[in-house]
Amino acid sequence: MIERLGCAIGGLANPEHPGDVAATVRAIEDAGYESAWSYEAFGADCFTPLAWWGAHTRAMRLGTDIAQMAARPPTGMAMAAMSLDQLSEGRAVIGLGLSGPQVVEGWYGMPFERPLGWTREYVAIMRAAIAGERVAHEGKTYRLPAEGGSGLGRPIRSTLRGGRTDIPICLGAEGPKNISLAAEIADGWLPTNFSPSADEWYRERLELGFARRPGGRPENFEIAPAVSVAFGPDVESAADRIRPFLAYQIGANGAVNMNFHLNAVARLGFEEPCREIQAKFIAGDREGMVAAVPTEMIEAVALVGPPEKIRADLETKWNKCVATSLIARARFDDLLQLAEVFRTTTGAARRRPA
Structure with a gap:
């Protein structure tokens, strides 16, 4: 059931929204959106916009959907996550993803190998760094301290103190094994090209991962698909x-x-x-x-069509599927209209920022 409404605002230059970004994010928060999400590909990074938006909002969660793992080593990603979380007073949510071989190899110059193992190691190192542990890891993708070199490397602990040691880490996943991995090691799943019509298939993939997870499914496991939204006089x-x-x-x-x-x-x-x-x-x-x-x-x-059609889709499809949140990709006017429809939808949460 959809309990929370978020929005995907995009990178630094997004023609879908007015030029005054600060006023835009404040209006989106005032409309009832409880989270804002930024992405990165091979243009703007995703953390800088979130820090800017966080300075102009009160309570919205600030999420990466997704931060590319090839862009930063896991300790570097942990540093960015902890910095954003401290600056925003505990509002960061980190969505991770690998992208594909064209970007990983063409933009970042890294081989696209062992994506599942790479992700597993990456999350483990991030969690250790965020928890304030001395980070040591021996894996097939990462070794900390590094092998070779001067031999002077040693396990290091982050100098940041006083922030959360359990910042949520979600995975952006589309393939069946990656979805199961999200259920096994992450705090949430951030799908794209998600459809309520495949709800049973998603649940099966998730249950495979939860079955491998110590303690089973976490109580607050978030499933937040990014969904394009367009209102119009007809579908x-x-x-x-x-x-x-x-x-x-x-x-x-x-x-x-x-x-x-x-x-x-x-x-x-x-x-x-x-x-x-x-x-x-x-x-x-x-x-x-x-x-x-x-x-x-x-x-x-x-979600496309007149307000009554989108309301019906929310009630009969989206509120009955495995998703717990919805991240809307839409024009500014559509975001405001969706918030109004969401508030009046039977069974939909009416949570607003504090």
Whole structure:
């Protein structure tokens, strides 16, 4: 059941929102959003905007959705997390993800190898650093202290004191094994291309991970899908605003033989249109790529249409699935309208910032 409403604001330059970022985030918080989330790819980093937004808000949680693991060593990610958490007085939530081989190898210059093992080691090191422990680790991806070199390295403890030692760490995951890993080692799961229609499949993958976790499922495990939202007089016109974004994710945002976004949507029963979208992109037919996205696909993973239709979807689909929060990707005016619909939806939480 959806208990909390968050928003994905984006990076430093986002044309979907007014230029006065401080006024925008205050208005979003006043509208009832309890969290704001920033992403990074190969443009703006995700921590700097969150620090700026945190300075202009009172109680919103500040989340990364997602921070790329290849961008920082795990101790560096822990430093950024602890700094943001202390500056915001305990409001940080860290969503981690690997991205894909094109970004990991092309932008960060690292081999895309052992993604599950890499993630497991990364989270373990981060947790140790945030907990204030002397960090020592011997793994296949990371060794602290490092092997070779001068031989003078030693386990080090962070100098930061007085902050939380259990900052929440969530995983951005789309593949079945990665979803199970999130349930096993993380404090939450941040999916994209999520659909309530696959609820049973998600629950099965999560239960596999919880079964391997000491103590089973944590009481406050968060499942917060990022969901595109577009209001309009009818479904088709609203879906047209989402179509280019979804087409890009499926067709262009990944390698031909390793596109996690494409795979996630194909599993929802859209294998054929997903392959057509990808083929159009490869052929250089950008207009055809967008036109190949069926409205049914958009409705499966997004909230589109008039307010009454979105309200009905929240009540009959989203409030009955495994998700506990919703991170809305939308224009500023749509964010305000969604907050109003959310407040009046049967069974939806009406939590507002303190």
